Amino acid sequence: MDKIATQSPRQKRDPEETRKRILKAAKKEFAQLGLAGARVDTIADRAKANKRMIYHYFGNKEDLFQAVIEEAYLDIRAAERKLKLELLEPVEAIKALVRFSWDYYLKNPEFLALVNSENLHRARHLKKAQTIIEVHGRFIGMVEEILQRGVGQGVFRPDVDPVQLVITIAGISYYYQTNRYTGSIIFQRDLMSDEAREERLNFNIDTILRLLRP
Template sequence: MTDKPTKRPRDAEATKARILSAAKKEFAKNGLGGARVDIIANQAKANKRMIYHYFGNKEDLFQTVLEEAYVDIRTAEQKLELEHLPPREALERLVRFTWDYYLRNPEFITLVNSENLHRARHLKKSEVIEVVSRRFVNMVGGLLDRGVEQGVFRPGIDPVQLNITIAAIGYYYLTNRFTGSILFQRDLMKDEALEERLAFNIETILRLVCVSR
């Protein structure tokens, strides 16, 4: 007679997932300094002791949330399968994805802002971030190499610099959407404004990378 499988491992994973989800919202809303573990516990339907058991202290929990956030976007980028597309089309898809991801995941931007306030002291300790970041840079580098080989892209473009530029032209627009709407006297978050911005982002990157005809 075999023993019935225990539910404890599954329950533990479900609890950890709830804690991470609640922590992501709390850290994104209030930053590391303002986030409260008791609120995270309440939202996760857990208790503080369980949080400390699974994740250590609040700093450790914040690092785990950050790692999860970066792994999520890097994993989604890998699923774009850019290597199967013509270089120009692949680059446009990457620019479009980055913009759409920021719009769908505003917590990612606020978490990154919070970590920058702390001079990336949590990411410096993370081996996970190093691995996923290297994989992404290699993917973009491979895309650029294919474009150069086919005579579509200019040679000598640094994939790290390109990634920073793609991120920046979307990141700045969204983090400054409130002040920008006042300064430029237009609603930067209206549907037509967002579509216009995406088109501008794509054109900007393609003009930067593509060989002039």
């Protein structure tokens, strides 16, 4: 009887914890196999849940994929907010943003895989994610404010579109990392060695700052 009493609290169902486990398992499955290749049975096994629970929390596989995509974008935006870029001097803020993008992609390859997958589906899930659009809009607004401060200090030129800047910062890290295997063959160098990664990060920072200078 004592044993039962001891185990009981641990066995209580925690809906939020179950939902998190399902999302984590689904993220891995979708990143590896995409929406079409992912299997709900595998996700359930990974999450130590059952299919009924998945359908209860998310509706169907399509809705689960949308939840995973939304969480992926919310996660990167939340991580960026922790940088507190608005408190940094403009040049240092841009350096931090470039470095963050590089490091985040490096540490979260699943994010890149999910973005690739969503592009294959022409962003049909992201179109329905109004929260993501609003959060990203605030991020662009913050970058614009950094640029304006830089213009005021005479360190940035005044004609830079913040959206184009964000696309460029993402692109120079995204391309390098998503093409690291083919690039290592084509360019005959190990693009993912410690030395190569550090060289590329410095190149990225220098490239963006040159683009912004008056």
